[in-house]
Amino acid sequence: MILRMSTLFLRTLREDPADAEVPSHRLLVRAGYIRRAAPGIYSWLPLGWRAYLNVERVVREEMDAAGFQEIHLPALLPREPYERTGRWTEYGDDIFRLKDRKGNDYLLGPTHEEIFTLLVKDLFSSYKDLPLSIYQIQWKYRDEPRPRAGIMRGREFSMKDSYSFDVDDAGLVASYTKHRDAYISTFNRLGLDHVIVTAMAGAMGGSLSEEFLTPTEVGEDTFVRCTSCDYAGNTEAVEVPVPEAMPYDGLPAAHVEDTPDTPTIETLVNLLNSQEKLRRDDRPWQASDTLKNLIVKLVHPTGESELLAIGVPGDREVDEKRLGAQVYPATVEATTEEDFAANPALVRGYIGPDVLGEDKAAKVRYLVDPRVVAGTRWVTGANEPGNHVVDLVAGRDFEADGTIFAAEIREGDPCPRCGSSLTIARGVEIGHIFALGRKFAEALDLKVLDENGKQVVVTMGSYGIGVSRALAAIAEKNHDDKGLIWPREISPADVHIVATGKNAEPFEVAEKLAAELDARGIRVLLDDRRAASPGEKFNDADLIGVPTIVTCGRRIVDGKVEVKDRRTSERIDLPIAEVVDHLVEVCAS
RNA sequence: CGGGGAGUGGCGCAGUUUGGCAGCGCGUCGGCUUUGGGUGCCGAAGGCCGGGGGUUCAAAUCCCCCCUCCCCGACCA
Secondary structure, three states, rough: OEEEOOOOOOOOOOOOOOOOOOHHHHHHOOOOOEEEEEOOEEEEOOOHHHHHHHHHHHHHHHHHHHHOOOOOOOOOOOOHHHHHHOOOHHHHHHHHEEEEOOEEEEOOOOOHHHHHHHHHHHHHHHHHHEEEEEEEEEEEEEEOOOOOHHHHEOOOOEEEEEEEEEOHHHHHHHHHHHHHHHHEEEEEEEEOEEEEOOOOHHHHHHOOOEEEEEOOOOOOOEEEEOOOOOOOEEEOOOOOOOOOOOOOOOOOEEEEOOOOOOOOHHHHHHHHOHHHHHHHOOOOOOOEEEEEEEEEEEOOOOEEEEEEEEEOOOOOOEEEEHHHHHHHEEEEEOHHHHHHOOOOOOOOOOOOHOOOOOOOOOOEOOOOOOOOOOOOOOEEEEEOOOOEEEEEOOOEEOOOEEEEEEEOOOOOOOOOOOOOEEEEEEEEEEEEEEEEEOOOHHHHHEEOOOOHHHHHHHEEEEEEEHHHHHHHHHOOOEEEOOOOOOOOOOOOOOEEEEEEOOHHHHHHEEEEEHHHHHHOOHHHHHHHHOOOOOHHHHHHHHHHHOOOEEEEOOOHOOOOOEEEEOOOEEEEEHHHHHHHHHHHHHHHO
């Protein structure tokens, strides 16, 4: 089929839309691919829909090749299954809810574990039916608190979600691995570089979970990657290499020093360096010589709350995301005046290990950064206003109840795998795979008979690819200042033919070329507008981003047309008779 | 939910400080002109100035209340 600009349902914009910030959003709107219908909700125009369907097609082909079977579930779902797994409540405000005329509750599916599980339960009941992997490509709905960046993070978005069903753990691992491999080849084919980072399973429960992130400046996830090995990880999941314990023979004994008005690390370090008797001979005191102890409040799912003391080197902040991931499923709340009032052993600004620990004065569990190993020396609070203790040695003078990876990760920190330095990057999550285990099968009572005739709970995996988001990510990394530059497989057309001139001839040649290319299976976008000026057409072609642009214009008198590579801007003039073969070749490579 | 910005023809914006005929560019429609990088000229259509209330002879403009959108953060399979 030939798309004709003269009749295409398209309006390109000369100016950037006011509400678009990131390049993919800006260009997709300007080039007439999408239009905003409501916050975080977009309509797809002909070019956009074609590009979108191409992403879908690639994903579908890769899933089918891996042996997964496509099905299609409703987007509008009844409340009951979500009630049974607890997610009707857990999802909170993030879910779009509605009622039917009888007053029954429905929701627009944010994800489909429950429905897939029930469908399998409906049909299968024997271990002989497993393993099974099924998937769908469906629009999902989440009432995000803040949709942003166009289709990158919308409230309606399309997702390919697969679910695997196995009788045992070994089967689950095999299914998980198969999906992982299929994802790698899918993203490779989409031209999306990706790093695979281990993720916290979060609300999904389960044991193993990995995210596929594609690096981009506009990404909303930060991750770390190693500058020399291929390690990559979520900042919230990166583990800190634990140093060897050191001997502490010969270290000076701990001694309490008078340090008035030093409630912060900065004031403390300044004071240590400014007072003659506190100064060290070898080097000045630094924030990293201090041990900062802070108190947070954990709220457990049961509703009980508990104070927790965390000790980190004084030059580091506690990263709330990392902390949250470490204490999951408990959540972290700020401590209040009342919490301190109720526990007079905690002297704010001067909290030290002496009172910390479940069996110590403050009766607060005490977890320290893994770098606080036996033999390390610290300056830390002496539990009295204006006093700090110096040369307090871990392992000799105090013991924590355990360690916690809550301190922030910084550029240059050592790689947990190879020890060289880490760098921090931004990315967007384009895929996520979970070994769910039996959480959903148990809640919904999905069991099969095993070879001994006994009922066993099925173990599941769930695997998602953000399809519409992948399109945004592709646009994000395939554009220049003039417009989009599609990879051929995603492009709404293979060749964009532009006819210019006041005579009929270039238009006739363009028509003829379009027809011949179409007959050879090349997808053609033909700019046959007679009224539009050449500049307008060239600019539109650059904006729309079809990878190959053919101009039938002034060279037509020499029997030639111009073929331009959108990405490299390389142009060549070719005789009309040769151009079709040439283009077929270009499109095949 | 916290911080910041903004709501004015289809799109992008000025006008609000200091109240006085609602403007500009693009787009659209008609006519002529032009055809290798958004051609030029002439003419035209198109407005609840986010909503409600108030002040005033007079409100896009001042006051009060509300709504919405965008960005940063929190949140987020």
